[in-house]
Amino acid sequence: MHGDTHPTALKVLQAVFGYDSFRGPQQAIIEHVMAGGDALVLMPTGGGKSLCYQIPALLREGTAIVVSPLIALMQDQVAALKQNGIKAAYLNSSLDYHEAVEVENQLRAGDLDLLYVAPERLATARMQMLLEQTRIALFAIDEAHCVSQWGHDFRPEYRQLSQLHQRFPQVPRIALTATADVPTRGDIMEHLQLQEAALYNSGFDRPNIRYHIAENQGNAKEQLLRFIREHHDGEAGIVYCLSRRKVEETAIWLERQGLTALPYHAGLPAEQRQQHQTRFLREDGVVVVATIAFGMGIDKPDVRFVAHLNLPKSIEAYYQETGRAGRDGLPANAWMAYGLQDVITLRQMQQDSSAADQQKRIEQQKLDAMLGLCEIISCRRQALLHYFGDHLDAPCGNCDNCLTPPETWEATVAAQKALSCVYRTEQRFGVTYLVDVLLGKSNERITRFGHDRISTFGIGKELTANDWKALFRQLIASGYLSVDMEGHGGIKLTANAKPVLRGEHPLTLRKPSHKPSKAKAARRGSKGASATHSHGPLWEALRQHRRELAEAQGVPAYVIFHDATLAELVEQNPQSLEALGAISGIGARKLADYGEGFLDVILTHQATEQTN
Structure with a gap:
């Protein structure tokens, strides 16, 4: 490619990649890097981040070194580049010694346009010596949010990438990410020494993804199956669960319902994980069930849906995981069913972790923001983008709250009853117990504690048990109640509860649903999903x-x-x-x-x- 007579970036885009024109800030980024400048690029998944370094790699002298954290992602990128006639390779643990030496020889000889490496390998003395012998076109640092300990996917090895600037000060660097809030961006700039880099922020909106968050009505697997059958039968998707056990159970259950469903988590043998990932990438209509914590590291463009059977621990994690749907720009769905138990489980996991207190506080704030996104009654996309410092002028018209505005109710009196019941039972008990007290259920435990004689016993019979559970979930999500993780998961009042109890702060909340949740299929076109059935x-x-x-x-x-x-x-x-x-x-x-x-x-x- 380098032998061509000064091809322009646009000619490369058209001749090599087959696209007519650049999107958004792509051309400005490419020209800046081609001229030797550093850049930090914030661009949503599917927005064309890779072209921002792949095209300069073909136009600048030397080989571009691309830092990528995941083997599968490297393999995907290299396979796609080779299809376009580009000389690309990777160095990672999937290669044997002789294969790795062959790639190293290609690099020394200047026979590669791009080389993908993991951050761990880049830090080795052997790799550093190899780079000293190489003409380097640029450094591209993909998934740059991994450098931030405040981010959702911290990789300590990314901190060592600051050496690139120190050892190769004349080589331009481009750091790229799809998920970085303002503090994480600051971390990227500081730890990668990109304070002087040009910042390109093309926003975080994925208009082709339809967001739908439903209550777990006690049969989340049935809700999931109904969603898949109605909107994505025979299409590829990912289902995320919180635990390995739930991954296994869900995959087996979906298989029994006639779907091709494969489990994927860190507890499986490496060979089985690889086999399942390969089937997902190469076969049509495969559904992978995976743990939320385990990154798939895939670049499959035709994932038509991402479903969550548990609550993600942060909006960043939710955004990144749902972003694996619809990378090709065609309509896709992001569907979730969550319940109160998810909140309690994640709170317990945070409390039990060995993280420092400051880290725990940040994780708590991130979970609170995720809960808030679930319980809002306004446009979800506006709230999601606002979290990342982005702005959408009008409601999106392509999320469940826009398409089917949720019913609301004046919940002040019911909330006062719930909060008062927490207080009268000495802030020591879980939601199930509190609901029993409100409904006036006289059992051995309630009698033993004397809670059949308090003023809130039996004052909540106007609502069902599920209604009360939904109310408690929303009160926790809204910050009026907290879960005591030092004890046994008892519900406690927060300072925010006092104005509600005094009648100074009226509450309007989402009305609990009593019928099966139906996610509308996203429309074909710029917004919304089944992209293929009508062909x-x-x-x-x-x-x-x-x-x-x-x-x-x-x-x-x-x-x-x-x-x-x-x-x-x-x-x-x-x-x-x-x-x-x-x-x-x-x-x-x-x-x-x-x-x-x-x-x-x-x-x-x-x-x-x-x-x-």
């Missing part, structure tokens, strides 16, 4: 041809062409190689390798249609 026979024929090509090469199907490219082939119905080359995502190399085969599928389908 018909040609769509299936193109997918089959793509699948055969991928299997022959041992790569995921989307490395050949994304679903978005196939969808455009269906819509545009090109009749010549020239017309095929104008389709987004088909560059010169892919046109030469695959053009005739895909054109033949289209023309054969057309002839069959005319015959019928």
Whole structure:
């Protein structure tokens, strides 16, 4: 690539990657890095971050060194680059000694455009010596939020990347992330010595993702199955759970319901994890069930939904996990069912952790913000973006609260009863016990403590047990109650409860749902999800041809062409190689390798249609 006569960034974008024009700040970022400048890039998943360093890598002399924390991500990126005729490789623990030496020799000889490495390897003396012998085009630090201990995915090895600037001061650096609140951005700048870098913030909005958060009505797996069957039958998705046990149970249960569901967590043998990940990447319609804490590290563009059966511990984690849906820009769904037990479990995990008190306080604040997002009655996307310092002028029209505004109720009197019951029972008991007292249930435990004789016994019979549990959950989420983790999970009053008890602060809350939750399918187009069901026979024929090509090469199907490219082939119905080359995502190399085969599928389908 470097031998070309000064190709422009736009020509590379069109000829190599097959896209007509740049999006957002891509061109400005690329030109800045090509000129030797450092950059910090905040761009949502699917926004085209990779092109911001891949194109300068092809235009600057030398090899670009890309720091990436996950082996699977490296493998995906390298496979995709090779499909476009780009000389790329990776150095990680998946290579044996001889394979690694071969890559090192390619690097020394200047035969690579890009080399992907893990941060741990970059810090080794062998790698540092290798870099000293190499002409380096730039350093790209992907997933840069990993440098921040206040972030949701801290990797201590990222702190050592500050050495890059010290040892190679003339080499431009570009740090990229999709998830960084304001404190995390400050950490990135400080620890990577990027204080003088240009900041490019293209916002955090993913308008193609539809957000839907439902109450766990005691049958979350059934709710999940109904959601998948109605909106994503036969499509790829990820289901996140809080524990390994729940991952296993959910995967087995979904399999029994006729889905292809595979568990994925750190407790599985490495070979089985790899096998499940490979199936997810290469087969159609596979659902992976994974622990929230275990990053998938995948770059699969056609994940049509991400579901949570438990509450994530922070908005950053939620945003990153849901961001694995719809990377191709086509409509996708982010669905969640959560309940009070999630709150108590996460609070307990925070309390039991060995983290410093300051870290625990930050984690507590992050969980509170996540709870707030779940319980709000206004636009979820506006709240989500606000958390990251982003702004959306009007409600999005593509989240559950916008599409089906939640019913609300004047909950002040009920809240006073609940808060008073907490006080009268000496702030020592859990929600189930408190609900029994409010409903006037006389059992051995209540009688033993004498709580059948207090003023709040039996004063809550106007609501059901589930209504009271939902109210307690919202009071905890809103900061009027807290969970005592020093004792046995008892519910306690906070200072915020006093104005409510005095009648000085009226409360309007979300009304509990008594019917099965239905997530509306996201619309096809710029907002919203089932992206593929309406394509018909040609769509299936193109997918089959793509699948055969991928299997022959041992790569995921989307490395050949994304679903978005196939969808455009269906819509545009090109009749010549020239017309095929104008389709987004088909560059010169892919046109030469695959053009005739895909054109033949289209023309054969057309002839069959005319015959019928």
